[in-house]
Amino acid sequence: MNHSAMNQATDRFLALVGDVPASTDPATIRRKSRDFYWYSPILREQLDGLQADCVVTPRTEHDLLAIARAARQSGIFLTARGGGTGNYGQAVPLRGGAIVDMTGLDGLVWLRGDVARVRAGTNMLALDRALRAQGRELRIFPSTKRTATIGGFVCGGSGGIGSVTWGGLRAPGNLLATRVVTMEDEPRAVELRGPDTRIVNHAYGTTGFVTELELPVEPAVDWCDMAVAFPDLPQAARFAHLLATQTGLQKKLVSVMDCRLLPYFAPLRNRVPAGRALVILMMAPAAIEPTRALIAREHGELCYSCNTAEAEDDPGHVPLYELTWNHTTLQVLKTDRSYTYLQTGFPPADALARVAALAAQFPDELLTHLEFLPMEGGMSCAGLPVIRFTDSARLDKIMAAHDAAGISVANPHVYTIEDGGAHRGLSPDLAADKRRFDPAGLLNPGKMRSFEALAGALDGAPNGAGRAAES
């Protein structure tokens, strides 16, 4: 539709949603239409300036159903948004419409033993604190815990702090159920349990609105941050792998950092001698003494340790997890926008040799950053290397070198689910799920390539004449 028709549709939508809080304030719209896509200079070029026509903020599932019905009647697009901490433009509306700000749907529904039911828009720090007050904690959280929502983490993320023990968000058992508001002819709330949660897990909100999630929660642990220095990267990586495979040491985080990342790490740069590769750990109290023994045996130097919760609660401190996962790149970008990053997965066999080979192949542009986690039944690591950006062609070359070395790449410079990695290639199943739950294709349009293909490419898609950059 053209601009004027779009305005009319938006007006009709806003009239239909009744008393659901809504905003057409340009600053609000601009702010709520962005996420962390600007990590990628390529996405920056493609997504800068794209924005919604309005923002709605449901307070209840009833509000959300009203929004869904209003969108079906008015034909406008809806893009769900949590804390806006995604890196692939998940929450950027490619074709206008309404941003659905999910943060009003928040709070713990119930906690029963080792299972919690939570509303999707709950801030993860608030959630972890609410759980901790009852002696529990989240298995896995992102480095963006302070701003992310649990629904956004599950719909847009894949793993994080805790994955070294529990694996990724898609590993069976890490997400027990979701409640989803559909965009069917008669929008309704459905319960997806167990394997059925794959319909919404990491689907960028293209298949429905997740309103509640049921998750396993662990007994709260009083974690300890540790930073360990090694003379070089191979020694750091070897120690990290050794530690990650120690089944007797309870851990939440095992990260490895190239020495050139140290200057960007405020809490550590004055404590770690320059030129040392770093291993960052979160260990349980009972593991501290044996970990110190292992560090000494492997000739590492424990340069820093601090109670994680204290660092989190103290405005003058930074918990070390805020130097890891997607925060590593963020710490660099805070002072130098000439960098970007990649997301890679090392197969367990020869992981360390492959890490070394890649680092050697791009000595000046690739700053190694590893996150250890179990893969294919063994212990391995994901890479989130910080890359000095030249241009798109050079980035493609670096990705091709990973491919050639047997290291998988989840490309963070694209905004479709399929091109980003886990669901690589077109997925008839995923497209069929979307067709079932969102037959009119109104949810976060342009993000699921499989659906666009199924719907007969963009021209044939309902309301498909977008202004997005998906050329």
Add this chain to the structure above:
Amino acid sequence: MNHSAMNQATDRFLALVGDVPASTDPATIRRKSRDFYWYSPILREQLDGLQADCVVTPRTEHDLLAIARAARQSGIFLTARGGGTGNYGQAVPLRGGAIVDMTGLDGLVWLRGDVARVRAGTNMLALDRALRAQGRELRIFPSTKRTATIGGFVCGGSGGIGSVTWGGLRAPGNLLATRVVTMEDEPRAVELRGPDTRIVNHAYGTTGFVTELELPVEPAVDWCDMAVAFPDLPQAARFAHLLATQTGLQKKLVSVMDCRLLPYFAPLRNRVPAGRALVILMMAPAAIEPTRALIAREHGELCYSCNTAEAEDDPGHVPLYELTWNHTTLQVLKTDRSYTYLQTGFPPADALARVAALAAQFPDELLTHLEFLPMEGGMSCAGLPVIRFTDSARLDKIMAAHDAAGISVANPHVYTIEDGGAHRGLSPDLAADKRRFDPAGLLNPGKMRSFEALAGALDGAPNGAGRAAES
């Protein structure tokens, strides 16, 4: 020494220990001189009838120091005993002397967060209940939890229920410290922390008396027993391996049983169709629903499930862990003494193919029994196959076949530490540790071959003219 000299030495020892409870009652001596060595027809032949001259039962560390001094002065041998559930004759005195019954040194010393300090003679069921009353539980316990002591488990065992998650007792972090009464010229209590605990870990009490242990303890979990049937052993083993590698499913036990073991399993034989291979599980509450989904997907049949603690507390029930680890063989031996067993370790690579090949090689005599646990950084399994016993030569042949297939054997038909497996071959370190802590060689003589070698073989060893069968 001859019989009369031995009697004199015993009398002197008993006089020196003063008011420490002691017994020379023949029935008590006979009972306290035995363990579960009779699993092995070979050890039965070697150890039957061997017994101590008296039993002493220290109530305090002070008593134990008095016993140590008295033994040094009188020259009699001392053999520590916990619950007597060892399988290799660990607690059988090869050369008489005194049994030191450690069960008087019991109770929780303290519990601080995720670490507990406990006395060595504490019964493991009582310990687990005391911990559970404070919201904690043991990481690893043996199938003999009802009768074993924690000190005996650490000094004579290597792993058990919980090892699928935490690894073995010797994995760093699973034993934080031990307090040890030495047999030095001036017996004293010393604290061994971290890696130094290797001096007593699985050393059969040859290096000192463990009086206290510091262990990590986990938040208590309300475990669920599950028995899952599969049409054949390869399918059962494949499912067990799949489940064991599910990082998102919290588990305490993953065992696999040949269908021919089912008739010996009272709680299951009327619930599982005959001819089915079994997988026995203990799963956390949050893992039950996803485990059921996985069972359905893999075409297993959930034949039985029960709350573990309820089964443990109800005299009419049997918790499924009492069908696993060393109890599997015990369930068979209860009705048929013509069987024995082996202890094997499968390397993670091709573990399942090796399991199948071995079973096929001895179709009539080897009843497969697997316990999954992490090994060499990957997930694999230990085998405790039940073996129809012919003779010693045939058993050697079966062990040689394992060796040839790259499967390690920890021979449970020998009573020395070195021949039994983990410390295979002579260990100068271990012998040096013993020489330091027990220079007169009075502790559990004949069980550490490295020490006998160091001391110049039996003839040269102090008081070495034993009547044991270590020819």
